[in-house]
Amino acid sequence: MALEITARYGKALNPRGEAPPDAPAWIGGIDNPYLHGAFAPVCHETTAADLPVWGELPRDLHGVYVRNGPNNVHPPTNRYHWFDGDGMVHAVWFGDGRARYANRWVRTPGLALEEERGGPIWPGVLGPFDFGLPLGPLKDTANTDLIAFDGRLLALWYESGCLQELDPRTLATVGPFRPDGLPGRISAHSKVDPATGELIWFSYGDRAPYMRYGVLAPDGTVHRTDITLPGPRRPHDLGVTPRFSILHDFPVFFDPETFARTGKRIPLFHRDVPTRFGVIPRHGTDAEVRWFDFAPCYMLHVVACWEEGDTVVMIGCRTADPTLRPDPRDGKIAAMLSGIKLQANLYAWRMDLRTGATSEGDLDDLNAEFPMIHPDRLGLPTRYGYLARIPYEIPATFDGLVKVDLTDGSRTVFDYGPGVFGSEAPFVPREGATDEDDGYLVTFVTDVDRWASEVWVFHAAALQDGPIAKVQLPVRVPNGFHATWMPGVDPA
Numbered sequence: 120m121a122l123e124i125t126a127r128y129g130k131a132l133n134p135r136g137e138a139p140p141d142a143p144a145w146i147g148g149i150d151n152p153y154l155h156g157a158f159a160p161v162c163h164e165t166t167a168a169d170l171p172v173w174g175e176l177p178r179d180l181h182g183v184y185v186r187n188g189p190n191n192v193h194p195p196t197n198r199y200h201w202f203d204g205d206g207m208v209h210a211v212w213f214g215d216g217r218a219r220y221a222n223r224w225v226r227t228p229g230l231a232l233e234e235e236r237g238g239p240i241w242p243g244v245l246g247p248f249d250f251g252l253p254l255g256p257l258k259d260t261a262n263t264d265l266i267a268f269d270g271r272l273l274a275l276w277y278e279s280g281c282l283q284e285l286d287p288r289t290l291a292t293v294g295p296f297r298p299d300g301l302p303g304r305i306s307a308h309s310k311v312d313p314a315t316g317e318l319i320w321f322s323y324g325d326r327a328p329y330m331r332y333g334v335l336a337p338d339g340t341v342h343r344t345d346i347t348l349p350g351p352r353r354p355h356d357l358g359v360t361p362r363f364s365i366l367h368d369f370p371v372f373f374d375p376e377t378f379a380r381t382g383k384r385i386p387l388f389h390r391d392v393p394t395r396f397g398v399i400p401r402h403g404t405d406a407e408v409r410w411f412d413f414a415p416c417y418m419l420h421v422v423a424c425w426e427e428g429d430t431v432v433m434i435g436c437r438t439a440d441p442t443l444r445p446d447p448r449d450g451k452i453a454a455m456l457s458g459i460k461l462q463a464n465l466y467a468w469r470m471d472l473r474t475g476a477t478s479e480g481d482l483d484d485l486n487a488e489f490p491m492i493h494p495d496r497l498g499l500p501t502r503y504g505y506l507a508r509i510p511y512e513i514p515a516t517f518d519g520l521v522k523v524d525l526t527d528g529s530r531t532v533f534d535y536g537p538g539v540f541g542s543e544a545p546f547v548p549r550e551g552a553t554d555e556d557d558g559y560l561v562t563f564v565t566d567v568d569r570w571a572s573e574v575w576v577f578h579a580a581a582l583q584d585g586p587i588a589k590v591q592l593p594v595r596v597p598n599g600f601h602a603t604w605m606p607g608v609d610p611a
């Protein structure tokens with residue numbers, strides 16, 4: 120069977136005619152861009168110490184860089200989508216100027232059941248949806264985000280899933296983390312406030328209540344409230360300030376009647392329905408939510424959020440038109456890829472809690488996503504955002520690292536070079552730093568022409584100068600989702 124993949128992000132072979140040597144053999148016969156090129160899964164778990172380093176690793180870079188992403192174990196039973204892949208975490212531990220690497224699958228209950236039965240069970244997000252399948256119509260892969268809560272490393276799923284605890288020293292799956300009072304499924308972008316240690320969470324679903332919101336304290340206390348929404352929604356993130364959380368209700372949702380009749384969730388952009396942001400006191404209830412209307416749009420990720428007196432400011436990566444049409448340049452795979460084009464630019468919304476006044480507008484026009492900030496700035500006025508640049512022709516890949524000054528939209532970009540794609544790049548403060556950008560940016564990069572990966576470390580204050588250190592990895596790291604940094608963690 121001839122592969123019909125045309126673009127370089129999904130090309131099956133490099134310029135020397137080689138397929139990735141560490142990918143499972145079963146991808147060879149499947150004409151699907153999410154199984155090739157930058158997306159090709161790997162088929163081994165690897166551990167490697169004393170990795171070769173180009174340049175010099177800073178001595179105060181001490182901790183672990185961890186990144187989650189989809190990496191399917193079994194051949195798909197139906198048309199595969201990138202979002203379906205089993206969660207795999209790649210990590211590099213830094214300390215004393217040295218680096219160690221490991222990757223491990225997240226051993227979710229779904230993956231365990233498939234291993235027990237000897238093959239795949241769930242078709243994936245492109246359907247068909249069979250509610251008779253064990254654990255539901257979709258496999259909770261825990262493939263999306265990673266957060267550190269109370270010393271634990273937790274893997275989360277974009278559809279609202281069960282928290283999976285991992286050992287941050289080995290990446291071994293400890294098992295589901297389910298404190299009393301916390302719903303069994305919460306959103307991938309629930310957030311930990313570094314000042315209080317609280318986990319601010321939300322969840323959403325197809326049946327009322329369509330959203331739940333709450334706070335898990337480090338002592339295990341859970342605050343929770345149901346949130347009234349007009350119907351099922353797909354919020355991906357929320358904003359957090361010291362006093363408030365900002366809930367998202369975008370006019371991108373599927374028709375519940377069509378869903379009931381066909382089992383298909385077909386999201387539509389309702390251009391006549393406003394975007395709504397609900398400002399709720401951190402420990403507030405549904406009755407205390409103040410909803411503010413804005414121009415219709417969609418947003419995956421919040422960059423920063425803070426209070427200015429009675430005004431709440433939220434900056435995010437806004438998609439002005441989520442109804443992305445297939446582009447003829449993408450050929451036969453256009454319809455599939457258009458759904459994850461991630462056409463988003465920096466945008467600011469302001470909500471005055473005293474007067475009810477609002478304002479909104481662009482901060483920048485660059486197509487960039489997967490934002491990171493200084494980890495201690497969550498909820499506080501923030502000057503710098505660090506984002507992944509996304510080329511229009513190559514959806515869901517990151518071809519450069521961007522530093523944006525959120526006060527005026529000015530930016531610095533480091534281009535990774537042809538055929539080289541990065542990951543989400545957390546900011547790691549330098550020891551004793553006082554300036555907000557005095558620290559490091561850490562990212563995996565993968566060269567799809569060589570099927571080789573490295574970790575690059577940048578000075579955030581001098582991004583334009585390029586990496587100060589490159590760590591050569593023994594294996595390839597495919598495209599993935601979210602990353603985080605856990606300070607002070609050594610490998611076991």
Ligand SMILES: [Fe+2]
Pocket residue numbers: 263307308355419420601
């Ligand atoms: Fe996300």
